Amino acid sequence: MPTIEVNGKSYETDEEGYLINLGEWNEDVGAYLAIEEKVEMTPSHWEVVNFLREYYNDYQIAPAIRVLTKAIGKKLGAEKGNSKYLYELFPYGPAKQACKIAGLPKPTGCI
Amino acid sequence: MAAPKFEIPTLKEVSEVPRVQEGAMAHVQSFVAAAPIQQAIGFPGELVENWEQKAIEKMGDLLGKYRSFKVYLDACVHCGACTDKCHYFLGTGDPNNMPVARQELVRKVYRRHFTFAGKYFPKLVGAVDLTKDVLDKWYTYYNQCSECRRCSVFCPYGIDTAEITMAAKEILDSIGYGQKYTNEIVGKVQRIGNNLGLPGPALEDTLEGLEEDIEADTGVKVRLPLDQKGAEVLLVTPSADFFSEPHVESLIGYAKVFHAAGVSWTLSSHASEAGNFGLFIGNYETMRNIALRIREAALELGVKRIIVGECGHAWRVAYSFWNTLAGIGAGANDPFAVELQQQLDPRYPAPQHICEFTYDLLKRGVIKVDKSANDHRVITYHDSCNVARASRMGDMPGGQFVIPREVIKMVANNFQDMEADTIHESTFCCGGGGGLLTDDLMELRVKGALPRMEALKRVVDGQQVNFMATICAICKAQFSKVLPYYGFDMGMVGGVHQLVSTAIQLEQKE
Numbered sequence: 001m002p003t004i005e006v007n008g009k010s011y012e013t014d015e016e017g018y019l020i021n022l023g024e025w026n027e028d029v030g031a032y033l034a035i036e037e038k039v040e041m042t043p044s045h046w047e048v049v050n051f052l053r054e055y056y057n058d059y060q061i062a063p064a065i066r067v068l069t070k071a072i073g074k075k076l077g078a079e080k081g082n083s084k085y086l087y088e089l090f091p092y093g094p095a096k097q098a099c100k101i102a103g104l105p106k107p108t109g110c111i
Numbered sequence: 112m113a114a115p116k117f118e119i120p121t122l123k124e125v126s127e128v129p130r131v132q133e134g135a136m137a138h139v140q141s142f143v144a145a146a147p148i149q150q151a152i153g154f155p156g157e158l159v160e161n162w163e164q165k166a167i168e169k170m171g172d173l174l175g176k177y178r179s180f181k182v183y184l185d186a187c188v189h190c191g192a193c194t195d196k197c198h199y200f201l202g203t204g205d206p207n208n209m210p211v212a213r214q215e216l217v218r219k220v221y222r223r224h225f226t227f228a229g230k231y232f233p234k235l236v237g238a239v240d241l242t243k244d245v246l247d248k249w250y251t252y253y254n255q256c257s258e259c260r261r262c263s264v265f266c267p268y269g270i271d272t273a274e275i276t277m278a279a280k281e282i283l284d285s286i287g288y289g290q291k292y293t294n295e296i297v298g299k300v301q302r303i304g305n306n307l308g309l310p311g312p313a314l315e316d317t318l319e320g321l322e323e324d325i326e327a328d329t330g331v332k333v334r335l336p337l338d339q340k341g342a343e344v345l346l347v348t349p350s351a352d353f354f355s356e357p358h359v360e361s362l363i364g365y366a367k368v369f370h371a372a373g374v375s376w377t378l379s380s381h382a383s384e385a386g387n388f389g390l391f392i393g394n395y396e397t398m399r400n401i402a403l404r405i406r407e408a409a410l411e412l413g414v415k416r417i418i419v420g421e422c423g424h425a426w427r428v429a430y431s432f433w434n435t436l437a438g439i440g441a442g443a444n445d446p447f448a449v450e451l452q453q454q455l456d457p458r459y460p461a462p463q464h465i466c467e468f469t470y471d472l473l474k475r476g477v478i479k480v481d482k483s484a485n486d487h488r489v490i491t492y493h494d495s496c497n498v499a500r501a502s503r504m505g506d507m508p509g510g511q512f513v514i515p516r517e518v519i520k521m522v523a524n525n526f527q528d529m530e531a532d533t534i535h536e537s538t539f540c541c542g543g544g545g546g547l548l549t550d551d552l553m554e555l556r557v558k559g560a561l562p563r564m565e566a567l568k569r570v571v572d573g574q575q576v577n578f579m580a581t582i583c584a585i586c587k588a589q590f591s592k593v594l595p596y597y598g599f600d601m602g603m604v605g606g607v608h609q610l611v612s613t614a615i616q617l618e619q620k621e
Binding site: 016059060061062063065066067070083093107109111 | 592
């Protein structure tokens with residue numbers, strides 16, 4: 001298993017760099033994963049990441065795009081509640097890139 | 112997941128056959144499935160010790176089971192008609208992506224072990240042993256075939272390369288050398304009910320959110336029912352329709368159609384996936400297990416009709432195999448299949464495609480549309496390979512080409528087809544089908560999309576096309592990802608029912 005090292009502690013990831021143990025995640029790990037993804041984290045990025053983690057905690061899956069855009073619209077303003085804005089934050093796609101930074105498993109399927 | 116470094120092909124005015132570049136794609140490897148993924152679906156966790164012997168035994172087993180496999184291995188005369196028909200060859204120039212050469216990777220081992228000449232004079236007939244090097248080439252290049260079957264259209268013998276790819280994947284899985292992306296999904300759908308791993312409560316929450324969205328948009332309450340016993344129709348659709356853009360726009364479209372037609376319908380949390388990746392790995396048992404979930408849901412919910420949403424390979428499995436796999440349509444004769452056949456309404460096709468359903472309603476004037484609502488779009492249609500070359504719709508030959516286009520033309524004013532040798536049965540794969548829609552194959556996906564992108568560019572430049580409709584979740588996801596590599600907007604791709612959704616006129620119903 002590949003690992004990453006953050007603050008002297010090592011964390012297991014899968015082949016694509018997704019964290020294996022969701023419970024091991026903390027903001028430093030998130031920040032580290034973001035650097036690897038070349039994403040510069042702002043408070044808006046963290047809003048998305050935190051929402052993903054909350055939702056995953058409730059439902060054991062990342063939120064669908066419409067669920068995510070609606071939630072972000074409520075938190076950051078209606079003009080930001082759309083997938084275009086989320087792609088600006090996470091250019092490789094909110095589902096995969098934001099999940100990775102949030103320490104969630106990679107969503108699979110025809111997406 | 113920083114963007115991978117590779118050269119993006121340039122779009123040419125006139126498509127060209129590339130120069131051969133030996134080994135150009137040898138480095139593109141899909142992740143191998145780890146032990147837990149393999150074992151969860153009944154395959155060995157890692158490459159077994161006596162893999163060579165086991166692989167040859169499995170090949171013998173498949174040759175005995177599938178006559179077609181043997182015929183396809185024997186019949187090829189190496190005429191070369193297929194060489195320039197594969198989108199992956201056209202996009203990469205790697206000679207092992209010529210269908211004949213790809214097949215030859217299995218065929219030369221077949222010759223060695225199953226033909227007289229190959230057993231005694233291997234060098235004379237190009238027969239080889241299954242060495243680790245050959246096995247690795249199988250893994251690499253059979254995971255660079257999307258099983259789209261375009262080459263088969265041009266083969267004078269009708270050799271179905273996809274069946275050879277499926278057999279190779281089946282052999283690889285049986286010796287513990289599976290592909291991560293597909294096998295993880297095959298496990299997930301059997302465990303949770305869909306490829307995404309979306310559990311029932313999340314699905315329910317998502318659907319409720321969509322109902323709110325539709326009402327906010329249109330002022331009309333349109334339902335997306337889940338697990339509703341006694342509904343007339345069970346809709347089975349790819350789980351990406353719940354999750355992603357632009358897929359969800361089509362799901363909203365289906366819901367509006369059912370609403371406008373006044374037909375009661377339901378989704379199922381048990382069978383919340385139309386896709387069946389068991390097909391991609393050529394494994395009958397997993398394909399059957401996945402299909403059986405739909406029968407179980409149909410029996411449980413007591414529905415009279417089963418309709419399939421916009422998913423290419425699902426429609427192949429549904430149209431061509433559900434009857435004997437799961438008793439949906441005539442064919443199977445186990446007690447549950449017989450029960451289901453008695454339950455389903457014989458006046459409707461079983462299964463039925465959502466495009467057939469909507470087409471009929473539009474033709475009869477049951478649902479009303481305002482075509483001008485789509486006037487901002489100039490639309491073209493991308494035939495998805497499994498719909499185009501492995502199924503049909505309606506009651507006429509070629510219905511699978513006609514019906515989706517007719518639906519588009521009934522809901523929109525501006526439609527333009529792409530060039531004739533890139534549509535209908537000659538359609539090019541999107542570049543992500545057959546279990547290759549994974550980030551580790553991005554280079555292959557981008558390069559394999561080249562022929563479709565060139566055809567698209569010509570109608571964009573010449574006819575001002577700004578929207579490419581398609582009825583496959585894989586195509587939608589693949590194009591959303593690769594369009595920007597070629598300078599197009601990712602929002603250019605969408606579903607046929609996204610267009611229906613834009614134009615349909617709704618009335619409040621209680």
